[in-house]
Amino acid sequence: MVRTGTQYLESIKDKRNVFIGGKKADDVTTHPAFKGITRTIANLYDIAADESNNMTYETEDGTIANKIYMIPKSREDLRDRREAISKWSESTFGFVGRSPDHVAAFMAGFASSPEVFERGNPKLKNNALNFYKFARDNDLYLSYVIIPPQIDRSKAAHELEEKFLATGVYEERQDGIVIRGSQMLGTGAAVSDYLLVSCITPLKPGDETYAVSFVVPMDAPGLKLYARPSYAADKPSTYDYPLSTRFDESDALVVFDDVFIPWERVFIYKDIKLVQAQFHETPAHRLGNSQAQTRFVSKLKFIIGLARKIAAANGIDKIPAVAEKLGELASLASSAEGMLLASEYYCTIDKNGTAVPNSRFLYGAMGLQNTLYPQVIHIFRELVGGGVLQVPSSYKELINPETRNDMQKYIRSATVQVEEKVQLFKLAWDVIGSEFAGRHQQYEMFYAGAPFVAKGFSFRNYGYEEAVALADKCLESYGLPEEASVQN
Numbered sequence: 001m002v003r004t005g006t007q008y009l010e011s012i013k014d015k016r017n018v019f020i021g022g023k024k025a026d027d028v029t030t031h032p033a034f035k036g037i038t039r040t041i042a043n044l045y046d047i048a049a050d051e052s053n054n055m056t057y058e059t060e061d062g063t064i065a066n067k068i069y070m071i072p073k074s075r076e077d078l079r080d081r082r083e084a085i086s087k088w089s090e091s092t093f094g095f096v097g098r099s100p101d102h103v104a105a106f107m108a109g110f111a112s113s114p115e116v117f118e119r120g121n122p123k124l125k126n127n128a129l130n131f132y133k134f135a136r137d138n139d140l141y142l143s144y145v146i147i148p149p150q151i152d153r154s155k156a157a158h159e160l161e162e163k164f165l166a167t168g169v170y171e172e173r174q175d176g177i178v179i180r181g182s183q184m185l186g187t188g189a190a191v192s193d194y195l196l197v198s199c200i201t202p203l204k205p206g207d208e209t210y211a212v213s214f215v216v217p218m219d220a221p222g223l224k225l226y227a228r229p230s231y232a233a234d235k236p237s238t239y240d241y242p243l244s245t246r247f248d249e250s251d252a253l254v255v256f257d258d259v260f261i262p263w264e265r266v267f268i269y270k271d272i273k274l275v276q277a278q279f280h281e282t283p284a285h286r287l288g289n290s291q292a293q294t295r296f297v298s299k300l301k302f303i304i305g306l307a308r309k310i311a312a313a314n315g316i317d318k319i320p321a322v323a324e325k326l327g328e329l330a331s332l333a334s335s336a337e338g339m340l341l342a343s344e345y346y347c348t349i350d351k352n353g354t355a356v357p358n359s360r361f362l363y364g365a366m367g368l369q370n371t372l373y374p375q376v377i378h379i380f381r382e383l384v385g386g387g388v389l390q391v392p393s394s395y396k397e398l399i400n401p402e403t404r405n406d407m408q409k410y411i412r413s414a415t416v417q418v419e420e421k422v423q424l425f426k427l428a429w430d431v432i433g434s435e436f437a438g439r440h441q442q443y444e445m446f447y448a449g450a451p452f453v454a455k456g457f458s459f460r461n462y463g464y465e466e467a468v469a470l471a472d473k474c475l476e477s478y479g480l481p482e483e484a485s486v487q488n
């Protein structure tokens with residue numbers, strides 16, 4: 001089944017505990033902090049439900065599902081999946097990081113490798129696969145929290161000054177487990193259907209209580225979300241903050257106040273090795289991050305397009321030095337896109353027949369992201385100059401009889417009128433300077449782990465054999481000068 005936007009909106013009107021501004025949000029679909037993003041996600045579901053967008057496929061079980069849940073079996077499947085993901089990411093211009101396709105890809109990775117889960121507790125071995133089918137066939141929106149809270153990173157979870165600061169098993173019952181603690185950072189969690197909870201940072205011996213993987217519906221009793229400040233609420237209009245008002249997906253600290261999880265929703269129980277294996281011995285991490293790179297490529301394309309339009313509006317696009325900056329942006333964007341396409345072209349087929357994006361190119365792209373994105377933003381800042389601040393506080397100055405003549409006279413360019421000029425520059429500010437923009441820089445630098453983690457993936461997955469062999473070949477092609485060997 002593929003849902004419509006309306007069905008999605010209905011599904012999240014429940015008793016979830018989302019706290020913002022010191023209060024509980026009664027209905028996230030109407031609350032000013034979340035209304036914009038829920039409309040955006042609803043639109044994604046409508047895009048997928050529209051047959052002309054070719055976003056559905058026939059599953060292994062003969063059901064029709066959203067391609068975000070596809071387990072790719074070939075390079076062509078990977079391309080098909082990427083094209084579907086791009087339909088969504090181009091509709092948000094790459095500014096919704098945790099749209100439903102992100103965690104769906106992790107679940108597809110889990111489901112593709114049942115043998116990994118079979119290594120754990122026998123009574124749980126089919127749970128990940130069963131839940132994947134349930135999520136796929138109901139077109140659910142999953143978010144995830146897989147990082148322990150930032151308290152003291154020098155200590156393992158069990159060494160922290162109190163028990164259950166990180167998320168762990170407080171009690172084992174016959175029908176399930178009771179979870180206590182907290183986890184970061186639930187992007188999109190406030191407006192999703194289910195939360196996947198686990199720990200991707202390596203756990204240490206003694207951390208068994210914290211070595212779990214499970215899913216929980218967002219309205220589960222005791223599950224609480226503490227959302228950061230909204231960048232959407234209190235904005236004068238979408239014209240003034242076009243990205244903040246529509247794409248602020250929210251991030252939240254997640255607290256488990258003794259949340260009951262029935263056994264059938266537990267994938268891994270007190271197993272440190274398996275918690276790591278679920279991400280890295282299945283294609284989950286690579287499928288999830290190929291979705292992330294697809295989104296990132298859409299975002300870069302959008303930014304360089306906007307930079308080009310602004311340069312033209314300001315009459316600077318013909319200056320050679322400006323063309324050089326635009327060219328640098330184009331190079332950065334095309335290298336990210338090239339690495340994504342290379343990861344698809346050089347995919348491998350694993351022992352379960354799943355097409356897995358090539359690790360060298362995928363992790364190579366991720367390792368660059370924390371410097372590449374700030375570089376793109378820096379060049380874009382240089383190009384827009386002070387124009388982003390030479391805009392009125394809101395659209396209201398454009399219509400107020402006392403101010404509109406000044407706006408028309410002084411805020412224009414050789415090629416566009418005031419309305420378009422203000423529109424362009426307000427959009428640029430939401431990319432580089434608003435709170436939403438600042439959060440996006442943090443997001444691109446940290447969403448797949450801190451920069452040292454992303455570069456670590458690149459280090460471990462490059463596959464140095466060829467490179468080292470080439471260095472060896474060069475070293476072997478010369479030696480000490482003859483006179484030195486004679487002296488020896």
Ligand SMILES: Cc1cc2nc3c(=O)[nH]c(=O)nc-3n(C[C@H](O)[C@H](O)[C@H](O)COP(=O)(O)OP(=O)(O)OC[C@H]3O[C@@H](n4cnc5c(N)ncnc54)[C@H](O)[C@@H]3O)c2cc1C
Binds near residue numbers: 251447
């Ligand atoms: C906007 C945003 C959205 C996010 N959304 C999600 C989400 O939806 N789900 C989710 O699970 N997580 C999410 N995250 C969390 C993200 O995964 C973490 O931020 C990330 O794993 C890094 O952890 P940390 O922020 O605690 O940084 P830390 O691990 O505390 O690292 C901070 C800095 O400390 C230094 N440092 C720390 N340890 C080391 C070390 N061992 N070696 C060298 N230097 C070190 C580095 O300079 C590092 O950059 C999100 C984060 C952001 C910023």
